[in-house]
Amino acid sequence: MTRLIGQRLLAMVPLLLIVSFLTFSLTALLPGDPADLILGDRATAEQYEMVHERLGLDQPFLVRYVQWLEGAVRGDLGTSFFNSVRVVDAVVQRMPATLSLTLASVLISVVVGLGAGVAAALRPRSWIDRLATFGATIGQAIPNFWFGLILVSVFAVALNWFPATGYVPFKDSPGQWLRSITLPALALGLSTSAAIARQVRSAMVGVLQQDYIRAARAQGLSALRVTFKHALKNALVPVITVLSFQVTVLLGGALIVEQVFAINGIGSLAIAAVRQQDIPMIQGIVLVLVLVVMLVQLVTDILYGLINPKARPS
């Protein structure tokens, strides 16, 4: 297992290099001179030169890339164009909100998706199955931010059960954190729940027809045991794959759902950076997001190996 993790970590390096190069190339692609953004209209030629020197813009592109990469390896992603905030600090400050929203919605989608998928698979063509399939189809067509608005109007505005906006860090108050994260996580988790439910249903229906399920029943094991021990573990194999992909989708979706609930996460940071063309900030955000995605994929790979013995290196 350690070898698997080591291999996967090594495999991340080239991908990170490509992503970092892609995002860094942004600077070259962006129209205009970044110094304009920083200095405004009335700047002297000396000021321009100073800014260019400070940003390293007088250096060739590749040299700047290597310098930026060296900094990134040391955990220094540069400084924002607009205030002297270090990109790493800004990202680290905003990340917990986005990550806890993403994780909470992963949890919700797994619970809802597994429940609905298994219930549907146990009785194919029954009303439960039809309801779950119908719900999953609708769920994948509902925009997460709109679902968020609906949740706000019902559970925050009308019923006042949850706060409409804001995010309370876990370390400040776990109870308040849960209250502040519930509606956003539900909104974000809807379409992934639907995707997982569909996947679980089809995997489960397939697995329940397998010989080994009948063989386990023939040994006199109960339907409950056969379903939840023998069938579910096999049906989870494709689900893990879907989940690994869905975490990327959720992380992206979180950027939008955060806006509905006025959560100060990576989303508002990224939107502000895009509007201001704050290049170091955009580069830093993309790099960190990709790193998170890769770590998630590493975790799902390990889970995959635990659940599917055929995938284990012998």
Add this chain to the structure above:
Amino acid sequence: MTSASLPAQTTRKSRPAWMTPSTLAVVIPSVLVLAALVVCALFAQWLAPYDPLDQDLIASLQGPSAAHWLGTDDLGRDVLSRLIYGSRIAVIAAVEATSLAVLIGVPIGLFIGYRGGWWDRLTMRLVEAIVSIPGIMVAIVIIAILGTGLHRAMFALGILYSTAFLRLARSVVLTEREEVYAKSARVIGASPTRILVRHIFLNIAPPLIVQVTLTVGAVLLAEAGLSFIGIGVQPPQASWGTMLNTAASYMELNPFLAVPPGLAIVATVLAVNLLGDVLRDSIGRGIRVPAAPSTAPARVRTAPSRPLPPRADDMLRVEGLEVMVSPKGGAEVPVVTDMSFRIARGETLGLVGESGSGKTVTGLALMGLIGAGGRITGGRVTLDGTDLLGLSKAGLEKVRGNDVAMVFQDPTTSLNPAYTVGNQISEVLRVKQGLSRRAAWDRTVELIDRVGIPRATERAQAYPHELSGGMAQRIAIARALSCGPKLLIADEPTTALDVTVQQEILDLFRDLQDEFGMAMLFVTHDLAVAADVCDRIAVMYCGEIVETAPVDDLFANPRHPYTSGLLSAMPHGASGTPPLPVIPGSVPTPGHWPEGCRFAARCPHVTEACAAPVPLSGDARLIRCVRADELVLEAAQ
């Protein structure tokens, strides 16, 4: 097939999958929604009651009224008009981003798939990198370069979704390439490149259409999302996303504002996705699915056989068992009728017949495991004095494993791939016998050792895929015997195995029976295998037993024409001359059995009397043939 003789079937032809009522119920509303969308987009000027940008600050944030059917927004603009104009944005967005994605993705995919090598590797690494960034973030970054606005945002989405088309086109080329070059090696003169191009164009269309529908749905959601966070379509232009952006600011004053644009998005995406599902299903199924037979064949009449006299050493008695199954969408048909046999303690009965004769179903029926598609409609099954068919679910569960156990045909599929083989045996011991974890494991290792697997302690930790077929079947046998059942049902247990392993497994069965003393029902299509392990043989044809006899008697003196036919079709030695005689004709499928003797159509000795149902008759041997006493039949050579 004999189905042509059934008028009910010839009148119903197969029809396209999208024509079935349940599919039409999905397709028609979806098409209507999309048609309405396109009409709104094309004729927005005429359909919208107001100019979508006309402000009326006095009448702002109103609910639905006669003047404004869907109310007004914060600037007093008519929501319905904005919604109608918004559909234009939705159509433009979907068309722009999707065609751009196709135009970028498909040519590059075709190129790198064809070119291969360095180009392919580099591009695929890039694609991998882009895919690992959350999609919205990719779009945000591209918008950062290009600036905001509908067309720029759609350009960003086009680039984002082009990766899916790129991979699709590439994989089509790679698949077709294999095929074309394999073929063109034999067809000299045709340029492989030319054939390849033709092949690709023929094969890329179906997956491309499906991917387009997926992309259109995703684009609509992404456009709304980008406009919602303010970096897509810019106000005051009316798009569903910007309308929701406005609605979000006034949630407390007028929550209704969020409803019309939201529902419009949901309805459109739902329609596109549902159509995509239908397309994918019909393409996946090869467009046409055969319709199930609509009418049921009449319930078969049988002449019930004389009850078997009870004996003191009976372990299993099956009397008049009848099983019906319902094929998908069709009516119930009988698959086993008038099934009667007995097995004594320590005895092995072979149940022999061609595939489809109902032997496996019989085995499963004894265990109450026919599944949702079938049911037992008559008869009695008694195991050591217990009426199995009368047992409750829980009672039956208790009997399974403890009193009856089963070994299946393919050991590689009858063992759970996700657990070690030892776990699967010890689980049974723990659940059924209440052994402790420790004791169950020790007993498991003993059992694995007993079925002839060397290094049992180590092998218990193996997963099924790490064992050979013969080894896996030994494990399955060990599991079946773990609770010392009174009856073991073995369903073609050697058919899936290597010929060299078959004999070892057969020997194992014989040894184990001597040791455990259980009765055995040995289901097989192979008379030679049955002769090897069985004491008596019951020959099945079309869901019923046609003859039961001790092995030697059956081989020396078959009394049913079908048994005789089977025996003379058995290969002997390696000479191959003269060619093996075969029984003319084919086995009628369930639902198409004749009312009288089911073998009559293929029987050389058929008479008029064969048209009526035939019961099993005889004393020491049971035969289902009206001419059993007069015929002299060919025996095994």
